[in-house]
Amino acid sequence: MSESVRAAVFGTGSWGTAFGMVLADAGCGVTLWARRAELADAVNSTRTNPDYLPGVELPETLRATAVPAEAARDADFTVLAVPSQTLRANLAAWAPLLAPDTVLVSLMKGVELGTTMRMSEVVEDVAGVGRDRVAVVTGPNLAREIASRMPAAAVVACTDETVARRLQAACHTPYFRPYTNPDVVGCELGGAVKNVIGLAVGIADGMGLGDNAKGSLITRGLAETTRLGLAMGADPLTFAGLAGLGDLVATCSSPLSRNHTFGTNLGRGMTLQETIAVTRQTAEGVKSCESVLDLARRHGVDMPITETVVAIVHEGKPPVVAVKELMSRSAKPERH
Numbered sequence: 001m002s003e004s005v006r007a008a009v010f011g012t013g014s015w016g017t018a019f020g021m022v023l024a025d026a027g028c029g030v031t032l033w034a035r036r037a038e039l040a041d042a043v044n045s046t047r048t049n050p051d052y053l054p055g056v057e058l059p060e061t062l063r064a065t066a067v068p069a070e071a072a073r074d075a076d077f078t079v080l081a082v083p084s085q086t087l088r089a090n091l092a093a094w095a096p097l098l099a100p101d102t103v104l105v106s107l108m109k110g111v112e113l114g115t116t117m118r119m120s121e122v123v124e125d126v127a128g129v130g131r132d133r134v135a136v137v138t139g140p141n142l143a144r145e146i147a148s149r150m151p152a153a154a155v156v157a158c159t160d161e162t163v164a165r166r167l168q169a170a171c172h173t174p175y176f177r178p179y180t181n182p183d184v185v186g187c188e189l190g191g192a193v194k195n196v197i198g199l200a201v202g203i204a205d206g207m208g209l210g211d212n213a214k215g216s217l218i219t220r221g222l223a224e225t226t227r228l229g230l231a232m233g234a235d236p237l238t239f240a241g242l243a244g245l246g247d248l249v250a251t252c253s254s255p256l257s258r259n260h261t262f263g264t265n266l267g268r269g270m271t272l273q274e275t276i277a278v279t280r281q282t283a284e285g286v287k288s289c290e291s292v293l294d295l296a297r298r299h300g301v302d303m304p305i306t307e308t309v310v311a312i313v314h315e316g317k318p319p320v321v322a323v324k325e326l327m328s329r330s331a332k333p334e335r336h
């Protein structure tokens with residue numbers, strides 16, 4: 001990869017920073033945009049991100065700024081890594097600054113509340129670009145492991161194969177192996193719904209329900225994700241891939257997952273407010289469980305695990321009652 005490829009990353013949280021590091025290691029010149037000038041200064045002066053990835057040394061070719069126009073200038077790829085529910089307002093401010101012909105890349109795993117739009121749809125809507133200029137990077141990518149340069153595979157999804165291949169080349173390193181996939185809908189749904197299933201598995205873990213419960217939730221969670229995907233025109237095989245099963249396994253088995261940890265705290269008996277208070281970073285499933293359920297209802301799809309997570313997180317249903325209700329639904333064949 002030629003160093004003349006330029007990438008802007010909007011969001012200097014854990015994944016924005018780690019993915020910026022991947023791009024820099026792959027040979028791109030990278031500018032991170034940080035909301036706070038102090039964080040941008042700290043990245044530039046210490047070559048670390050002390051707030052989100054303490055102890056990780058960042059490459060020389062990665063720098064940070066708090067000025068959006070400076071980050072956006074001449075970027076071949078404009079990467080978006082802010083919490084999903086803030087994307088619309090943020091991108092509205094950044095859109096006039098974007099380099100002409102830049103490819104917009106979503107790292108976000110959420111569904112917008114109210115509109116039920118996927119993040120790539122929000123990008124198209126707000127930036128006024130065609131879907132051939134919007135790509136998604138997703139898969140089993142816990143930021144802390146990637147920042148330690150531990151090996152992982154990922155998916156680069158774009159309807160335009162040439163764009164997907166360009167981005168694939170721009171982020172391919174010895175420790176980060178991206179595959180292309182034209183199924184943007186399936187890849188984004190896989191990423192957004194796995195956060196909801198990650199909450200469910202965390203709750204079960206917190207309650208001490210064991211590994212059979214975990215295996216059952218992962219599998220039936222994937223089944224309800226696939227049902228929604230089919231109703232929305234996704235390729236069902238996507239859900240057997242990195243954006244589906246791969247990400248579910250990583251999220252549901254790792255203490256590094258914010259969604260899994262959030263669920264575990266709820267399952268152990270913390271209240272929602274107590275759990276929010278101890279959660280510093282973005283656990284997308286907490287908000288997206290409501291928009292995913294909304295999406296499911298709009299498409300007439302049954303998603304009992306998602307419904308259960310919404311009931312526990314937002315309606316105060318005690319986890320013990322929710323488990324009893326989930327298990328006593330009427331019996332049915334596995335493939336329905």
Ligand SMILES: NC(=O)c1ccc[n+]([C@@H]2O[C@H](COP(=O)([O-])OP(=O)(O)OC[C@H]3O[C@@H](n4cnc5c(N)ncnc54)[C@H](O)[C@@H]3O)[C@@H](O)[C@H]2O)c1
Nearest residue numbers: 012013014015016081082086107108109141142143281282
């Ligand atoms: N962390 C991971 O392992 C990981 C991996 C893959 C995908 N993702 C996804 O990437 C997205 C970003 O997650 P993250 O892990 O970087 O989150 P994070 O909580 O670590 O960082 C979020 C960043 O957004 C900024 N931010 C928060 N509110 C904002 C606002 N209103 N306006 C502008 N900026 C704001 C924060 O200052 C921070 O820089 C999420 O959708 C997440 O699901 C995360």
Ligand SMILES: O=P(O)(O)OC[C@H](O)CO
Nearest residue numbers: 139140141142257258259
């Ligand atoms: O920490 P989480 O739960 O947001 O998960 C991080 C990544 O999405 C795992 O692929």
